[in-house]
Amino acid sequence: MRNPPLSRNIIRGAVHAPRHHDSAAKQVTGEALYIDDIPEPKDLLHLYIAQSEKAHARILKLDVSAVRQAPGVVAVMTAEDVPGVNDASPIAGDDPVFAEDIVEYAGQSLFAVAAETIDQARAAAKLAVIDYEELPAIVTVEQAMAEKSFVLPTREIRRGDATAAIKAAKHRLTQRFDIGGQDHFYLEGHVALTLPGEDEDIFVYSSTQHPTEVQHNVAKFLDLPDHAVTVEVRRMGGGFGGKETQGAWFAAIAGLTTKLTGRPAKLRLDRDDDMIMTGKRHDFVVTVEMGFDDKGRVSGAEFIFASRCGRSVDLSGSINDRAMFHADNCYYFENVTIISHRCKTHTVSNTAFRGFGGPQGMLAPERMMDAIACYLGKDPIDVRKINLYGKKTRNVTPYQMTVEDNVAPEIIAELEKSSDYAARRRAIRTFNETSPYLKKGIALTPVKFGISFTATHLNQAGALLHVYTDGSVMINHGGTEMGQGLYIKVAQVVAEVLQIDIERVKITATRTDKVPNTSATAASSGADINGKAAEAAALEIKERLSRFAAEYYGAKLSDVTFLPNRIRVGNQVISFRDLVQMAYMSRISLSATGYYRTPKIHYDAETFSGRPFYYFAYGAAVSEVVIDTLTGENKVVAVDILHDTGKSLNPAVDLGQIEGGYIQGMGWLTTEELYYDDKGILKTHAPSTYKIPACSDRPAKFNMKIFERGENVEETIFRSKAVGEPPLMLAISAFNAIADAISSIADYRLYPELDAPATPEKVLMAIQKISETARSNKLTEAAQ
Structure with a gap:
């Protein structure tokens, strides 16, 4: 049930009113109009990028002479043709637009062809003669850890003595699991259109979330002052973080074409090329150990995160920092250690994605709350409640920020009641007792998400x-x-x-x-x-x-x-x-x-202390799922959400963001699987092999409500709260509900070893493992 429209006795369409999207x-x-819909100017050139077929190799020969002679070809551009700096990185200066001597991922740009038609450009690119000396490729996080291959130094947050607290605790649990990446799969792929102007000026239409960064990178690439490059963005067909940094590559190549030929140029990636060439959500390998008492209160916690960053830094520093900042989620850990390894692999450089590391960090404690509850034979919601941040005490994060706006307990209590969580949980257990093949599961998980750029100057x-x-x-x-x-x-x-x-x-x-x-x-x-x-x-x-x-x-x-x-x-x-x-x-x-x-924020990146966030956004979700134990298929059948938007600027838009965020998070944790082979080649680069949620995957019962008592304690714009990223993490409840369903196979006495995304294959593997362990335990008990 959605919130009823708000009425205000003032201007129609002003703040706090549900108003339809302007487009x-x-x-x-x-x-x-999107960029590819703009009427094509006279003499437009079409661009195609030739990509490396190797994940890690030395370029011995790159002969494009035949490409230059191909029909319709006007220009072929390699690293040697760049007048400025061959780089389009956001920070570290380590993202060459065109590979020079070395390629470091399959799909890396080698050269670009500008032709009268896109078909001519594609055909011509195949005529290049390229010789490689193949080098060993590091593809997985495990390989990178073994080789000590990192894009950035390992970072740590420590408070108290987690090791001693865990050792002294009455109970201890350790979990190790994989969290998969995610492709942005925006409806509109990367595209750039550049037009020539007077005095070498370049006008750029770019599908980017960061016009200024595109401006800077195009100017640097072309050896022009920033004022010579103008970037315009009217709208994008989705971004989700995938267009924060990496659109600069394509704008730079189009700009170079215009600079060299004096003609307009357009570079539009098709879906396969877009998925192969551009970064994803970072995939993580996570190890968590917690010590706790009979009630489930955690006395010590240790998190070890290792992420696949890819071949370059991109935004991996801030993304992994945010994962560390959200390893607590809504819970107070008095003694805690959080370690973050930022692994370099010979795969595409991973980049920003909705939640920016927060979802990966948050999944770890949420999984542990359920594991502890299973171990103790308790309802997971009771374990969560006993570990929540307090109002006056137990209210300081591991990075020394005081939580001043905590409404998580109120949201959890209200949702628990409105969703009829307790009765549904009992009914599900009754169903599972008599259903041999279909099993149901339910989970309630909260969200506490920090709002602000962790890079303070961007605020x-x-x-x-x-x-x-x-x-x-x-x-x-x-x-x-x-x-x-x-x-x-x-x-x-x-x-x-x-x-x-x-x-x-x-x-x-x-x-x-x-x-x-x-x-x-x-x-x-x-x-x-x-x-x-x-x-x-x-x-x-x-x-x-x-x-x-x-x-x-x-x-x-x-x-x-x-x-x-x-x-x-x-x-x-x-x-x-x-x-x-x-x-x-x-x-x-x-x-x-x-x-x-943004006021109040201050943060010491060296000591991981301060106030990196202006405030927190809160929410909670109850997800109910059903799994088929014979096939591993699973479906989310019911969802109840209560989310805090403060005094919403536009409840209609915010409800749309909540729904869309949940569904995208559900896709990340249940269906969207990125698969690289052992040579570092991405095999899932089209809708035929990569499954985003479809309309049929939307839960039949989907209740959303904005927390009506919400009001930002900080002086934000009309006391509203951000709603772009926080709802995505509500979908952790869907993943936990699947684990709950699998746990029923062992009479809820064992917590499953389940990796994300919970595809049918992974669900089947978890079922097999938990069944084998349960049988083994029964044999041991019988022998005793």
Whole structure:
């Protein structure tokens, strides 16, 4: 059951109102323009990237002479043709756009072909003569650990003495499990279109979450100043983190083509190439050990995370840091050690993905809560409750941040009641007693997710606001729209501040020549920081208009009140449009910039201490599943969610994010399997071999509700909370419910060894292992 629409006796479409996505109608009808829909300019060149067939090899020969002579080919570009720096990395300078002497993953870019048609470019690329000296390839995390192959140094967080606490505990459990990666599988693949301008200027349309980073990398690659490159993004067909950094490669190649030929160029990856060439969610190997008492309270915990980062750093430092920050989730661990290994492998460089390491970190304690409950014969919810952060005590994280806004206990209690969790759990156990082949499972898991970029300098945003003389308003900001509803939320903020109908507010495409030096739209911070920047600009305009009105009518500033579409000055009432026209005639500036920097955050990366997050977003989900013990097939059949959005800016959009986040998380943990062979070749690079959730996978019963008492204790934009990433981790409940169903095979006396994603094969393996262990235990008991 969804929350009922909110009613407000103010402007239609202002904040806290359920308002449809600004592009919804255009997307449904096909009128929404994406980069590949832009009418192709005259003399457009089409690009194809030739990729390495080896995961790790020395390039002995790269002969593209035949490629250059192929029909329709206008240019062939290798590393030797780059006028600037052959790199498009976000941080470390270790991501060459074109391989030079060494290739380090299968799919790495070797050269690009520009031709009159894409078919000509593809055909020509096959004519290259390439000789390799194949080198040993490190593909798995285990191989990297054995070879001590890391992209970054190992990091640790320690509080108290976890080893001693575990040793002294009455009970101890150890779990080791794999967490798979995930492809972003956005509907729109990576694409860039570049146009030539005067003075070597390059205009770039890029499907990117980070226009400024694309601008910087294209300029660096082409040996141009930043001001010579303008990047525009109106909308993306999904991003999920996959377009935060790696879109720069493709924009750079298109830009190089335009620079060398003077012609427009377009580079659009097809689905297979996109999946092969671009990074994924980091897959992890996790070992957890916990010591606990008879009630399940944890006295000591040790987490060891080892992630597959791929061939370069990309954003792996911050991603693995966030995994460490979320190894506690909602639980207080007095004595804890968290170790993070960042492994270098000869696979594509993994990158940002919704949750940014948080989901991998959070899965570890959630799995352990269920394992402890199974060991003690308790309901997992009771074990969770006894380990939750407190309000006044037991409220400091392992990284020394005090949890000041903890509503997890309230959310858990409310959801436990509204979902009828206890009765359903009893009914499921009764069902499993009489069902030999189909088994059901249920789990309730909470979420506590930190909101802010862990790289502190990124927590800033700018906006540009114009009011035109007819009273219409244009707002531009540094955030990008990838389907998540950022544009409509920011428009609502402006409408609320100026008290005008939202139809009078237009948000234009994100452009680097309007708002410079922007941060990526990521870390769930889009509405938080860009909404605040837009609010600052709108408040500046409101202040100017108020002062003008007071002066014009000879009133006090306190006598000026903004009402829906009009302003009252004492006893005078004037329309917003008329006041704007009067202000213009009196030479009052009707344009303003806004800027915002997130307050309070501070963080010492060397000691892992401080306040990396402005606040936390909370939620909880109950998932019910059914598994077939003969085939391993499984299905999520019912979901109940209660999620904290603070004072939601737009409940309709937020509910959509909650639903979509859960489904994407469910796909990560149940169906989406990335498979590399022993030579480092990705074998799952199309919908035929990689299964994202379909409409039929949506649970038949799906109840979502926003936590009605939610209100951000921090001064965020209208006291709202971020909702982009936190809901994804609600799907951990689905994975735990599958484990619960498997556990029933051993009469709930054993917790299964189940890796993620819980594909039918992995479920069958877990069933076989738990069945063998149960039989062995019974034989031992009988012998005794």
